[in-house]
Amino acid sequence: MLNTAVAEQSSASAPEASETAQPRSRSTPEVLRVSIVGGSGYVGGELLRLAAGHPHLEVAQLTSERLAGRFAHTVHPNHRPSPGVGAHGPLKFQSIDDLEACDVLFLCLPHGRGSSHMGRFAELADTVIDCSADFRLRCPDAHRRWYGRDVDGPWRERFVYGLPELERDRLVGARLISGVGCNATAVNLALWPLAQAGWIDRVVVEVKVGSSEGGAQASAATHHPERSGAVRSFAPVGHRHQAEIHQQLGLDDDQLFFSATAIEAVRGVLATHHVFLNREVEDKDLWRLFRRAYGREPFVRIVNEKRGLYRLPEPKILAGTNFCDIGWRLDDHGRRLVVISALDNLVKGAAGSAIQALNVTRGFAETTGLEFAGLHPC
Amino acid sequence: MLNTAVAEQSSASAPEASETAQPRSRSTPEVLRVSIVGGSGYVGGELLRLAAGHPHLEVAQLTSERLAGRFAHTVHPNHRPSPGVGAHGPLKFQSIDDLEACDVLFLCLPHGRGSSHMGRFAELADTVIDCSADFRLRCPDAHRRWYGRDVDGPWRERFVYGLPELERDRLVGARLISGVGCNATAVNLALWPLAQAGWIDRVVVEVKVGSSEGGAQASAATHHPERSGAVRSFAPVGHRHQAEIHQQLGLDDDQLFFSATAIEAVRGVLATHHVFLNREVEDKDLWRLFRRAYGREPFVRIVNEKRGLYRLPEPKILAGTNFCDIGWRLDDHGRRLVVISALDNLVKGAAGSAIQALNVTRGFAETTGLEFAGLHPC
Amino acid sequence: MLNTAVAEQSSASAPEASETAQPRSRSTPEVLRVSIVGGSGYVGGELLRLAAGHPHLEVAQLTSERLAGRFAHTVHPNHRPSPGVGAHGPLKFQSIDDLEACDVLFLCLPHGRGSSHMGRFAELADTVIDCSADFRLRCPDAHRRWYGRDVDGPWRERFVYGLPELERDRLVGARLISGVGCNATAVNLALWPLAQAGWIDRVVVEVKVGSSEGGAQASAATHHPERSGAVRSFAPVGHRHQAEIHQQLGLDDDQLFFSATAIEAVRGVLATHHVFLNREVEDKDLWRLFRRAYGREPFVRIVNEKRGLYRLPEPKILAGTNFCDIGWRLDDHGRRLVVISALDNLVKGAAGSAIQALNVTRGFAETTGLEFAGLHPC
């Protein structure tokens, strides 16, 4: 629980003018102290993993009310220390009440939980990256429509959406960064070049997702005998991530149709976009468009081959990586273009984009700490 | 290999007038002798399983050139005999050259392999059910477009498409029956009431399918370390089953858009249909429409609940059954209706529909031999 | 909750003399009315499935306190009714307080929950089959050692262990039958011929098991992202099923060493027995021994081939069946014999053996309702 006194105090401290990171009175340190609030979940675990391998980051604190006092590797077993690997020793969860000042604060609280304490968080750290959905939408009405409640007003407009490929310029020097939705990111990256070009008439998107999207909390629906092997249409309509797509691509309700199906997988998203174009295009037009958009992006690869096993993007080989792979096929009739994108929902769809955004805002090389290239076979 | 002499002889024997099953000179036997040509594959195995549990069928012969002389349970391990279960002892594969006259002949040969010998097959058995794609399409041009070659002409028009829910009347007494495509069946059953009603403006279909759809032949793409955990867009455009959907539903290229994705599963299809309707409908209109279409069908269930874990169709619990479950959700904007259907590609999508069609044509109770209700959990 | 009044009343009614089923005043009906207490779990679901397909059984009542008033197919989705398949309509859960007299009562309560109400249960039904562990062990000391508490005394000695292959004679006409442990059954059937022959010096058993062994209750350990793909040594020592093996095979602590590992599967047990023999044997001795033991058993198959893919038992193709497959390999040194057995933990390891035992005690053909031969591929 958030200490009420602290909370009141912090909500009293109104957001100040400077949203760009002016490291108050101290110069950018070579190693930033990072704290992760709500660090017992899967996004918290990924942030821990990525921060631990990042030469300019050091994990200072990790909070969890439920697990305070226990080792991080109790729930993040890949963080178990070994005598020779990894610089630091075992890390313990602490209560959020014991949170100290640091350079970067990652918030991994459930939606709606952290937003009312943003004042306190912004005081504690120069950079705050909120991985919840609270500040992803710039428009308060959109937030109300999709999340069913208002979120503390004055902060909203100060957040920058943390997807570097689309918001790089605004991220440079930003102090308040919002994390991204995993499915939304698979769609936004796949469709952005087409949306920019103004070619989209209508698009039906279907994402296939693994069980880690649902988070670390067990429920009847995630009980292994029930979830294993499932092909479950859990969000045929009404998925909230549509809001982020609307915002980033400028598509509206009559253009974007979204469905999500849970499949047998732990990590990974495969998004299939059935794009009805408003003009005739040829394959070479698409190559030109996507190359122009992503030819120099470190984490967006065009995977669009005519032969071999891995001709089009597949999420399995992206587990743990920050890549979003994109490919396509043109239907031979009806102006349908099928665009395929794949990513790891916990990395490029969450923690990885957050670290990448941090690299941008702090001026580190954008790929720092995100070099893992993935496993095969797996 | 088909014996050339026999083959020539049989192609000489032109198809005769009577396509309705007039059991020549003998009355319908209480137990029909069934032979399965090309019985080493997965559809052959399912036919063997279903026929073995059918009180009016007895498996006479099972052919495979590669496995001639070996026991059926070498490749169909669930057919291994036990002292007390199952009426008959071990069954061996034989060469197609040793095929004898029987009551019912199931053809499970690769597409294009059996069609030129149809004369011989039609002489050997009163009822021929061809599970390949050779005679699914009534229109020769359509067959040429999608399968790239002509198939022995005069037989085509005599075949009846073996999906009882849509073709029951034509199946009564039919002698030549075509099997169905697995994905096509998931779509045809899901959309048929809407197509009949004339409500469909345009539909995007995406099927998620297991590895058994690819058949029993190993390849680099089916190697376990590569196929396991895959979410692979193997047919984003151009899938042949569209032809059967065109034919059965009267949809054309500008209305139907189809994609198929391989997922981690052995059996099962989940088809998600994004239907853009040409009118406003309410949920109760859909209930009325689907209930009228399927309220008395033994193998089509409406699964469309508001709570619980299994609210919408899921293929996992249909493994081994002849059910096709159908449900839907209306999008709150844009006239999109999402229809979900699920089935077991090897049963309702192949062998089960074939047995069901046989039941219809021979006047058995339609559910005979198809009573298996499925396993849960699994 | 059990109604206390009823409970007291029933514990007052001491067990009477007659343990053999003397259908009081009425002759054995052609169709027995069956009720399942604690019917929301996985064993309850399997009993429901098997009873629904059994020509001499009719499910009268299904109890669950949590789900009282809801349809059975809420949690047993394979029991969803269809217009044409299955004799009876939808079934609802009821409270155990509403339990009525019936012919056969299956108890699927958690261990220790039903035993104190045995008096009431024995009054309600001619035949009581308790699938919990409460009455599996004849020896009260053994029960106390492994389950940590005493169980209502006088009933224990009246129960017959419900594994027909080992206890067929005692089961004929029995009124009180205990279900079997799933892992114990895989071991007992595999080792029984060797134990009978007195050949076992020492045996190390390692079972590999699926997630359904843990039951239908979700927990942190069964959360899909954690359980999926796990190879988890959950009971390296101390597994309770050892007690049933001791009892049935006459092995003691110095002879039997047991470990259990959870693997990626929902159903199924593969038991690997490393048997150190007290004499030299040849392969043909083993064939003779196992054939003599199981040559006429309907549900125990010897699967012991030199070639093909399915040379030794595999649980995957046994899902839903009542088979226990057994095979072996002789090590070429050290007198080690490796015996492999496989079964479906929910069927032969629980509900199937219970139905089989019921068939024996009631004089039905032993395979009635248990004919399902399994699926392949799956």
Place this chain on the structure above:
Amino acid sequence: MLNTAVAEQSSASAPEASETAQPRSRSTPEVLRVSIVGGSGYVGGELLRLAAGHPHLEVAQLTSERLAGRFAHTVHPNHRPSPGVGAHGPLKFQSIDDLEACDVLFLCLPHGRGSSHMGRFAELADTVIDCSADFRLRCPDAHRRWYGRDVDGPWRERFVYGLPELERDRLVGARLISGVGCNATAVNLALWPLAQAGWIDRVVVEVKVGSSEGGAQASAATHHPERSGAVRSFAPVGHRHQAEIHQQLGLDDDQLFFSATAIEAVRGVLATHHVFLNREVEDKDLWRLFRRAYGREPFVRIVNEKRGLYRLPEPKILAGTNFCDIGWRLDDHGRRLVVISALDNLVKGAAGSAIQALNVTRGFAETTGLEFAGLHPC
């Protein structure tokens, strides 16, 4: 194919005296040029992945006769280049005939294929690491017994077994290094402290393994519908890796009993060791023993907890890492100790140990390039 001329020539060049790496005429370069022979398989792919992330290694050549001229990422899709990640551009396979001099040569040829060309290989590179089984066994008789043929004699005694934890001293400066067997490594590391202490009377080992152990070649047995969900006792007796265990631990046929079971997994080994001890021990003795053995090892972790989900080693969270996790449980009777070990068969069981051995022999920090800590959840 190996060029015969070259092969003859090279076998003419007898192995010289210096087996310790005396970088002839050139000083140790800061970056070593590495070539991988037989680089299309899974071990080759892992070496490529690890070398690409190793600051002191640069991949010079990758050979495959079948794929010569094609990009490495055709079969190693995780090696697909991206604009910003990874130092080097796309790499192509070449023929072994085009192999040039380099600093380190990894041989990933099938067993028996490379050994007769060792002369040529040893001429081409200062350090040769043969990942096949050809030179793992020091004793020619043992090799003949388990692999059924002799291998070119004079080279055998010059190879050092490449498991740093057991052979670190001999590896320093070694020029010819043998890779390790994956299952053997899980066993050797788990039992080594006990074997050193002389406590082992007899041990039964059962390994559970994923499908990548079988390599990259597709077969009927690896066809996804057959292999998926399998629990297959593929080597109940006679597994060759026993030879490496005999050699490294000094156990003989009457002490070591080994079985291997294939389970649903791509990567990973879980080895369960049922150790019958020749003395009474307490848990604290075991802690002392294992801590003394591995307390300072970077890649062997003691995982032996009383609570939490990951109490004992599990392979799933080790995918991609070079860890071997070890834990145990003492049976409360019979002097049985159950030791559990887990590793990734392609890393610690193959490519990772090879890189670690290279680090030792070349004097790099032993963990260089092997820092990946694993993913969770996955």
